[in-house]
Amino acid sequence: VPTAEAKLGIHFHKWEVKYAYKSPDCFKKLAITINGDSPGPTIYAAQGDRVVVTLTNTLPTENVAVHWHGIRQIGTPWSDGTEGVTQCPIMPGDSFTYEFVVDRAGTYLYHAHYGLQLSAGLYGFIIVSVPLHGVPEPFVYDKDRSIILKDWYHATTYEQSTSLSSIPFGWVGEPQSLLINGRGRFNCSLLNAPSSDHSEICEAKIPECSPYSLTVVHGETYRLRIGSLTSLSALSFQIEGHNMTVVEADGNYVEPFQTKNLYINSGETYSVLVTADQDPSRNYWITTNVVSREPSTPTGLAIFNYYPNHPHKYPPTAPTTGPLWNDTASQLAQSRAIRAHHDFVQPPPPRSDRVIVLLNTQNLIDGYNRWSLNNRSLTLPHTPYLIALKQNFTDAFDQNPPSYDIANYDISKVPDNVNATSSNAVYRISFNTTVDIILQNANTMTPGSSETHPWHMHGHDFWVLGYGSNKFDMVKDPATYNLVDPILKNTVALYPYGWTALRFRTDNPGVWIFHCHIEPHFFMGMGIVFEAGVEMVGTLPTSIMGCGETKRLINP
Numbered sequence: 001v002p003t004a005e006a007k008l009g010i011h012f013h014k015w016e017v018k019y020a021y022k023s024p025d026c027f028k029k030l031a032i033t034i035n036g037d038s039p040g041p042t043i044y045a046a047q048g049d050r051v052v053v054t055l056t057n058t059l060p061t062e063n064v065a066v067h068w069h070g071i072r073q074i075g076t077p078w079s080d081g082t083e084g085v086t087q088c089p090i091m092p093g094d095s096f097t098y099e100f101v102v103d104r105a106g107t108y109l110y111h112a113h114y115g116l117q118l119s120a121g122l123y124g125f126i127i128v129s130v131p132l133h134g135v136p137e138p139f140v141y142d143k144d145r146s147i148i149l150k151d152w153y154h155a156t157t158y159e160q161s162t163s164l165s166s167i168p169f170g171w172v173g174e175p176q177s178l179l180i181n182g183r184g185r186f187n188c189s190l191l192n193a194p195s196s197d198h199s200e201i202c203e204a205k206i207p208e209c210s211p212y213s214l215t216v217v218h219g220e221t222y223r224l225r226i227g228s229l230t231s232l233s234a235l236s237f238q239i240e241g242h243n244m245t246v247v248e249a250d251g252n253y254v255e256p257f258q259t260k261n262l263y264i265n266s267g268e269t270y271s272v273l274v275t276a277d278q279d280p281s282r283n284y285w286i287t288t289n290v291v292s293r294e295p296s297t298p299t300g301l302a303i304f305n306y307y308p309n310h311p312h313k314y315p316p317t318a319p320t321t322g323p324l325w326n327d328t329a330s331q332l333a334q335s336r337a338i339r340a341h342h343d344f345v346q347p348p349p350p351r352s353d354r355v356i357v358l359l360n361t362q363n364l365i366d367g368y369n370r371w372s373l374n375n376r377s378l379t380l381p382h383t384p385y386l387i388a389l390k391q392n393f394t395d396a397f398d399q400n401p402p403s404y405d406i407a408n409y410d411i412s413k414v415p416d417n418v419n420a421t422s423s424n425a426v427y428r429i430s431f432n433t434t435v436d437i438i439l440q441n442a443n444t445m446t447p448g449s450s451e452t453h454p455w456h457m458h459g460h461d462f463w464v465l466g467y468g469s470n471k472f473d474m475v476k477d478p479a480t481y482n483l484v485d486p487i488l489k490n491t492v493a494l495y496p497y498g499w500t501a502l503r504f505r506t507d508n509p510g511v512w513i514f515h516c517h518i519e520p521h522f523f524m525g526m527g528i529v530f531e532a533g534v535e536m537v538g539t540l541p542t543s544i545m546g547c548g549e550t551k552r553l554i555n556p
């Protein structure tokens with residue numbers, strides 16, 4: 001029975017964020033949970049509803065902040081949940097209320113946006129339905145189901161963040177397992193503990209790590225919402241013997257297209273339609289595996305269970321895996337195949353007012369391994385930009401980083417690191433203008449290597465105008481842009497040695513971050529902060545300022 005508040009379109013949630021021992025892949029480790037769960041509870045709402053989450057931080061010695069990924073926060077930029085950008089972190093023992101409107105139906109996510117807390121397991125779904133009398137969705141299905149994908153590490157966030165910010169540098173490496181709806185399987189016999197009995201820390205037979213099972217009825221069509229909140233891995237997702245028809249991406253309807261393998265990067269969501277039209281006398285494998293980086297993680301497994309077979313009966317076949325990890329061409333082909341649905345095309349403005357080219361490089365800065373944009377590696381200040389810029393503390397940050405000419409940069413070479421510096425610069429962009437961002441990939445510090453980066457923008461969707469596989473040509477490449485039916489997204493892939501071109505309108509007053517969604521890359525500086533229309537932002541809630549009781553000094 002819906003509560004009175006839910007009938008009014010307000011959804012209250014009380015979250016206690018705390019550590020708990022979890023064994024999602026059979027290996028016992030500390031995870032950050034919401035009310036004891038990782039992944040956390042799904043937030044359900046209808047378009048236009050208000051979501052109010054009161055979060056109490058019960059982590060003994062750690063701050064926290066939660067980002068509502070894909071929710072634009074129109075009029076509430078202070079609820080975006082990005083520590084250092086839109087709020088002070090929530091300190092242990094403190095409570096903080098996030099309040100925002102979900103203005104558009106679709107599939108969204110939430111996750112920690114502080115340090116490496118996403119990798120500790122603070123993540124979940126936000127599912128927004130079409131309102132009762134709203135425009136119907138351009139597809140039909142019998143049932144709505146959701147699957148959240150995660151890569152899982154056994155090292156703690158403290159170990160990972162210390163390694164990443166030490167000399168010598170210690171990379172987090174590939175994950176130990178892949179989780180489907182919070183369940184995976186680590187091979188306990190790989191542990192070389194002194195005793196042969198691992199049952200205390202790794203127990204293959206506990207129900208907590210038995211594969212997730214999705215029960216279907218023969219003949220029915222399922223809308224499967226698939227979201228990825230991996231720390232690192234780009235994934236391929238497949239259902240043995242079944243085709244998937246992609247119909248939604250990041251909350252936007254797409255022209256339907258069929259695939260057997262869905263590529264999904266961290267921060268992306270897709271809806272696919274799957275019809276249970278195969279031999280119903282058996283179950284099938286749902287699998288996910290690492291692409292873009294050479295995998296060393298076992299395939300993630302779940303069961304596509306035809307009723308009335310037992311939900312945990314293993315399929316009779318060996319699990320199928322996706323395409324080769326380094327088949328970038330097929331990933332690029334999927335990216336290019338995604339177009340706006342023909343009834344929902346919102347064409348972009350034909351030209352932009354400003355072009356920002358961002359060269360993506362890995363650098364050595366003062367001996368530390370970092371990632372940079374135009375040779376500047378973001379170091380988040382602990383005075384949140386939104387507060388500082390709204391209050392005109394303009395001396396707090398560098399303003400308007402200089403533009404960068406990539407014409408003479410050789411993207412196939414290891415960077416020379418000469419001009420690479422740490423920076424807290426903020427791009428100040430005129431309100432209500434059209435901006436193009438050209439993401440240009442390049443070689444890392446390892447010869448012959450360039451990596452895939454999923455770029456995510458807060459506060460806005462952007463049109464994806466095009467992709468290229470080499471250095472961007474300012475004259476020729478803009479002529480190839482899709483200005484007819486480009487997809488709107490909030491997260492998009494930048495492929496090795498290639499470029500991706502985006503266009504967006506600065507129509508949401510605030511201060512926002514645009515960053516690589518690989519958590520350790522963001523931690524290593526891979527992002528920019530931009531401001532547009534901050535003077536139009538309403539009075540900032542004092543809850544985002546100060547910390548603990550010192551808030552009284554701000555608002556006596």
Ligand SMILES: O=C1O[C@H]([C@@H](O)CO)C(O)=C1O
Nearest residue numbers: 171362444445446451521524
């Ligand atoms: O940031 C990274 O560091 C390593 C490697 O480049 C250096 O060890 C890697 O694969 C990353 O993505």
